[in-house]
Amino acid sequence: MELSYPEKLTLIKLAELKRAKVEELVKESGLEQVAVMRALLGLQAKGLAKLHERSERVVKLTETGMKYAQIGLPEWRALKVLREKGKATLDDLKDVLSEDELKPIVGLLRREGWANVRKEDGKLVLEITEKGREASERPIDKALKLLAERGEVPVKEIEKLVPVNELKRRKIGEEDVITERVAEITEKGEELVKKGLELKKEVSVLTPELIKSGKWREVEFRKFDIKAPVRRIYPGKKQPYRAFLDKIRRRLIEMGFIEMTVDSLIETQFWNFDALFQPQNHPAREWTDTYQLKYPKVGSLPDEELVARVKAAHEHGGDTGSRGWGYVWSPERAMLLMPRAHGTALDARQLAKGVEIPGKYFTIQRVFRPDVLDRTHLIEFNQIDGFVVGEDLNFRHLLGILKRFAVEIAGAKKVKFLPDYYPFTEPSVQMSAYHPELGWVEFGGAGIFREEMTKALGIDVPVIAWGIGIDRLAMFKLGIDDIRYLFSYDLRWLREARLVW
């Protein structure tokens, strides 16, 4: 049977006493009153002890009573003066009696028959009687003594001496009800003690001293309420959306993609549009749809040969087998700077720089669009896209790559493909993936880069461009319906957000 340290100690003491008041056990064990009570209740619950409670009316000594016990009752103090002097005026008693005590003293002495009263020269004079000279301890004196000794005395006992009312009237005692708790050991308790109880000291904290000294062997650990509530604490944590992007990045690398980076968030229109065969009068390049910089305004163009090929592709197709857009291409327009609007700009840069063939490339890029920030639009966001380049790539491969993304990243079982349009790809595809919980989600777009673009950049084999839209997926994963929370400025949400893995 598991007994706590106070339980064991109390039981051992109780075994010695057999039956004892709680106060006695407090004295014997040296434990706090509360600890003894808790131990006794515990012992009772385990059938090792019984706790009896008894109520009793008692008389308690008052403060006045305590004073009388020390300096004597007023009548005794007055009598002492009379015994010395034979007679006395009230003035003579002022030394031994307080103002309050002075008034009723004449009545008291006369009732006891200890003095006679008469008037001399208009003053009251007290004169001691024979009875006064011989007076000795009365029942009320005994009662006071008893009270002074014990503090409180059962009414029954006091009533044998004086009526309780008399003590109350004289403000010596007052009546009260006390509850007395008496503990008694049971047979089972005695047997347990006989078998021997190992008594160890209880501690609440395991201190280094206890470990060092080895004293931990001699103590018991106070039981904890393991269900008690605790404080809420917040770990250091990665930003949930960024953690989600990290995860996709790892997955893409596992799938064989090489990561592309770039040195600035700013791009020239050349790489953002022109190198992608997007004509300079394309609606997406209008002032309202494309940011322009106030400072710095213009950047520079890459090497002349490349620029000449891009210019030719736009104007008449150059040697790309195309008739081109048929307009005069402006290098000044291409030099304008803007915050990068799509990750595809990196594809163009990488293709111009040179690529491994076959090769698979990706980038996770921060891009910017002139939009209004609200619960469904961001002004800057992350785009995941890239390309696959290889000698014999075809349209079926493009669908295969897209489908793989849907399976690997969206957990989709079904996909469907729709014709789409991008200025830089032909043919172009949009993919919807069937997400187990979201239903059909527009998940990505792809196409084979136009030859007008790839040939101008110096690549002679098919290049499949792809991009995947993961925002809805991320929002679902993070349990949010406001897209702004992807870049959350809400610390509580960040603190409470579940881990992404």
Added chain:
Amino acid sequence: MPKFDVSKRDLERLVGKTFSVEEWEDLFLYAKCELDDVWEENGEIYFKADSKDTNRPDLWSAEGIARQIRFALGFQKGLPKYEIEKSDVVVYVDEKLKDIRPYGVYAIVEGLNIDEEALRQMINLQEKVALTFGRRRREVAIGIFDFDKVKPPIYYRAAEKTEKFVPLGYDEEMTLEEILEKHEKGREYGHLIKDKPYYPLLVDSEGKVLSMPPVINSETTGRVTTETKNVFVDITGWDLNKVMLALNVVVTALAERGGKIKSVKVVYPDFEIETPDLTPKEFEVELDYIRKLAGLELSDGEIKELLERMMYEVELENRRAKLRYPAFRDDIMHARDVLEDVLIAYGYNEIEPEEPKLAVQGRGDKFIEFEDAVRELMVGFGLQEVMTFNLTNREAQYDRMNLPCGEHQEECRDYFNHPPAELVEIENPISPKWSALRNWLIPSLLDFLSQNTHEEYPQKLFEVGKATLIDESRETKTVSESKLAVALAHPRVTFTEAKEILEGVMRHLGFEYELEEAEHPSFIPGRVGKIIVNGETIGVIGEIHPAVLENWGIEMPVAAFELFLAPLYTEPYL
């Protein structure tokens, strides 16, 4: 990109067959459209069509969609045929329009039976073509008139700004100038001609005004209703090919409704043409090119059949296909464009996807992996990662940081690059709040703290993000450097706590660093320093100045540091 509503009943009337909504969803794909939405209105089913191709205006109305679907389903094959009859109508174009809006092309369509739905499609097509294909009417503006109210010959001429007519929607005459100022359309499109010495005007032989291209039609002739039987179409712009194409799109759409096309002679000062010209265009492709890129085993005959369903006339010859395609298309620049049509006719969802087997190995960027390691370390210090916007504004970067420099770049000072004196700013921001790219990160963290003053402290944040700086040596004149920024906010925070973390970072990255006292108004004097590694200043650390905290509305002390990560990077072997 263009989106428009079509009625199911109208489409089915044009196709000649009825289908279920699900079937329509698939049929739309043949016309490069996505069925965006379906709803019922007055007992009729309507679809929202989202047309994907910005270079196929012929697919931007019910007539065009229905035509393509009719061919795709094999109800018709090869080239769509339209009869053109010559009319004796002549339009004379004024020489003075050369630098104002030089080209106008015209046609008459007779015998129309226009109901509400047909009228709706006509207006929709006109709007979409002028908006998207015509670049908001700059390159193409379209007018359609009740031909019975017009007395040919017709004159497209340069007019004085004081000439008058009643614009559509008004009941009194206004001068051309007044129309640009007061009329709704005048205010919207007036900028296209405002600075010209004359304004373009289309008038008939009696001097009745048809329209002021590209702004507004006249009330008298420019209102087409369900009563209208015969229409006169006017297209103006800057490029003859482009306006001719738009004219073809519009007249063939009207012909799909049973209209009879009649051509018009247009007399320019130096030449004349008969418009519209619906002569098919030609292109040639190698069949092997199509097969190879499609990845499909297609016979020559199969390719021919697929192309005929996409409205091509095909002649096979020597493993090549000689193609003739409709004059309402102008998007075929390369064999790739033909390839896509073959694939769309075949059906994207009928093609078995195949993953390419490529012997390649993935690899992550090493610097990004270094950033990730730093982020792990910061999380280990118990800091919460945040991801904030790069877009910000001048006030947040300087003024609020107690570094006032007003509106002018030249007045900003450089504080050892934290921040630098120069800021990358956007000319045409949507909001002044997002009008620059940040050049240091601590303001972003203070912005974050200012939005969370009601949250429990301590608040300890970090971000690994970009600061965009000017660098004249680069192609983009800028560089976005990777940085680590830390902000600690709680009642007892001091410089020491920030320094403890900084020191932890340096120790774990294996770098010795020094702090040098610095003067910097964003921080409390005497509690700010430059972070120096290998003799180079790479960052700043300090207690944020109470004036700055007040500017951000933060009532809690903040200690922070920020540094460039590149100087702490060493390339790993692995």
